[in-house]
Amino acid sequence: MGVLNNRPADGIGAEILCVHPRVAAVFDALNGSNWSWLLLRGEDDLALPAGDVDILVDSGVLPRLDELLATAGFCRVLAPGHGSHRFYFCYSVDDGAWIKLDVVSDLAFGPYQQWRTPWAARCLRRRVRHGSYWMPDPADQAWLLLLHLFMDKGGISPERQPLALAAARTAADGGRIAESVRRRVGAGPVAEMVDLVLDGRLDEVPATAARMRAAWRGGGLSPRLIAGVNRLLRRSGAQVRGHTPLLGVMAPDGAGKTTLLNGLHADVPLPTKYVYMGLWGAGPWDEVLGRIPGGRTGKKIYRLVRGGVLARFYRRMGKVVLMDRVAYDALLGGSGGGPLAGMSNALALAVIPAPDVLLVLDVPGAVMFERKGEHSPELLESWRQDYLQLAGRLPGGRVVDAAQAAEAVQRVVTGIVWETLSQAAGTRRAHSRRHPGGGGSAAPEKADPVAAEAAQETGAAEALALHLWHLLDWRFLLPILQPRTLGFAGQVSQETESALRLLDPEAVRLGGPGSGPDGASCDVVLLASPGRSHVESAGLALEPGGWICVEASRSLLQRSGPRTLRGWKRTLERRGYQDVNLYWNAPNRDRTARLVPVRSAVAIRDTLALRKDVRFGSLKAAAAHLALALHVFDLMVPEGTVTGRRPERGGP
Missing domain, CATH: 3.40.50 (Rossmann fold)
Incomplete structure (x- = not known):
């Protein structure tokens, strides 16, 4: 159920019937901060936002903004090179939909926020209350929407035409922003912008938008310099703030591992990276490597080192890592024989990072055989039971019914990813409630x-x-x-x-x-x-x-x-x-x-003895004992x- 927010059907946009509970929680958190804020646009899309929820806030709230929005259940994604834009995401499990907030503290236009203005504080002073949220003054809202369409988008899509027409009618009467826009781009292009929308000559909008961009003056730093810097910063990519989860998937062939992870990589709006381990899979050089002693083991070692390095690197860069197959495959019966295979399996467990969430896809053997036609239903069913037994013994193991439709499986797993990602934010929210x-x-x-x-x-x-x-x-x-x-x-x-x-x-x-x-x-x-x-x-x-x-x-x-x-x-x-x-x-x-x-070797040895049950505890203890013997423990x-x-x- 949404939160009702009835208002007169005047100004830009249609009357709102409800606000999504997650968005309503954001509005409540911002209202409780005692800092000014407003919803820039999109009040007709608050029931279940299909696009961004665009919000302008006073710059004074920025030091607390991450915490405030965490209390509403949103996680921040750092995106360098986007000016004052801050992006926050939340997954609504009930709706199976992601909600994105785009929060700004300055009003800047252009694909790289290169055309800056001093209007933010003025718009916040003139804001108008609409139920539980605030909107710009109608004249401000009209000009901001038109500039967004012309300067940011460079055109008007069919679904935006009614809003643009309503904005042009309001902007034709002037407004406090109007004169500032004329000083920046000239009176001619401004009048032409309004007339094009009023006359319905939308095919001419891109040309007028290009002239307005070229004529823009003021704003301090050179727009070209700002665009160049922001373009360079964006190359570093987006990063999830705080701990980023590593999701590993295990299952026999035909259970849908690759389909699931490719779907998550494409549909989850968070920065994700797909890593395919496939340590024991077939390759084009298998025939040659099979004739070389230790050749296949060498291929396994190369793949596991490469996959482990990539997974750790992506995680350090703030990406959610989606790992197709994990090192725990080495624990399955029949995963390989001989001393070299045993050594490589042990190395896999040491090099490949342990996943935060280990998903075991559960599909009957007969269904897996129908999907891929490989092996036999009996063998696949035997492997299925091995994976299910392994899932019960491994940390973070969760069994997912993957016999259902791929869309349903992806929705369940998306909820698991969001649950894991928001655990740290939930801890911070609990701390915040105890200590305001x-x-x-x-x-x-x-x-x-x-x-x-x-x-x-x-x-x-x-x-x-x-x-x-x-x-x-x-x-x-x-x-x-x-x-x-x-x-x-x-x-x-x-x-x-x-x-x-x-x-x-x-x-x-x-x-x-x-x-x-x-x-x-x-x-x-x-x-x-x-x-x-x-x-x-x-x-x-x-x-x-x-x-x-x-x-x-x-x-x-x-x-x-x-x-x-x-x-x-x-x-x-x-x-x-x-x-x-x-x-x-x-x-x-x-x-x-x-x-x-x-200085106490005895205390160090006692502590190491207590930590032998942790992952690689024995290996770490051996290295620590060696450092003690060489009198370099304080260096290590x-x-x-x-x-x-x-x-x-x-x-x-």
Whole structure:
């Protein structure tokens, strides 16, 4: 059921009957932000939007926008080279449809947003309320629609003609944007634009649109330069914000793996990449390789390394990876014999990343035989049972009835992909509901006093929810459990900053290089993924006897500053800090289970013994034991914490 929003049938567009619940949730979230916003166009398509839902927002809401729209169930896709456009997606399982938001904070026109205007703030000031959402002033809406059709689209499609005609009739009476448009393209082209639509001479629209684009003046930077930069930025491609899932599919031949993944790749609007493993499939060189000892095994190794590298690369680039066949095929009976085959199968399990979701397509053997005519129904049924047994033993395994129509299977799997993708956003939404002040910096004057009052009444430690405790594990490495004045710098996330301010409502973010915290002194300074300049700022802020805590990661590609945890330890020692210690955050800073002192070989070995049950735990433990024997473990620590004390006299 939609949300009813009745209004008089005047202005551009027809009367709306309802708004899709997902879109209504977006409107509610934006209304609750206390920042101005409006729906640019498309109010007649809100029941189940077939195109983008175009929204203009005040630039002040941008720091909180991702979080706000996550509460409405939308996931952001980063798309460099699109000006101020931000794209958000949501999959409506009940409707089997994707809903896309196109949110802008500036009004710019052209395929590369190269023709900029200063109209956004003015349009927001003149907005008009329509039920649960806002629309532009009718004259503003008319001019924005006409410019969108001429400058962005370069033509008017048949389904847009009624809207364009209504807009031209309103624009003919003038408007506050009209004069600004005339200054940019000239009075002649503007009048011609309106007359063409009113007279129905739509075949002449492309030529007039081209003249308007060529005549555009103003807007600061050269439109050609802006278009060139945005065109270059777009080559990097779109990326899913946050964790991107890897979807693996297993099934015998004829179950529909390739059909399903090709359909997902074509229809899912998120950035996806299809990776075909096919490690044990036939190839044109099989006859030649079969005569060479180890030839087929060499082909398997090449394919698995290539597929594993591609899957990891695409995932690092923010793509949803769709993997046709996975390394777990090696666990099936009859997947290969001999020591070389066993070694290559083990290598496949080590090199190919484990999927977040492992789909096993369940199709009766007789149906698979009818689809492809390969093997026999009995053999295919035997393989089917093997896959079903394997699905019950593997992490993330889910069985999907693939005997139904391909469209129905794709719809089910699309829902699974969306469910996996939105899990991280759901966690952030839960955190946001428990801590309203921790969502961003758009309205700090409202959030911080609430946190301060809670800390004063109940105590900072008691005010912390359990999920925030892991962000403050570093406190247990210092003799100062409750800092008097806490400073922080570096790449401190919004959630971590919220936890710090609950711990110390007066916590201060340190300034830039060479500056302290505006005259204040701190007894504890936390640096997260810092640079050298942050260490300098910490030295200026720390009072004698104060403690510095550096959370860092090993990064051999870092251009400046220490590349290892040992390097950070030496940096503090060279700056005069005392009692410098290094701790391993096991397994990492996001999921710290133990803070292991690197100087204690016994503590390291005990921690490694506890992690043998994780994936490749034995292999990682062997490498760690070797690093201990060679006294280079502090060079190999992936993520850890370095602490040090400023001397009572002198010091950094």
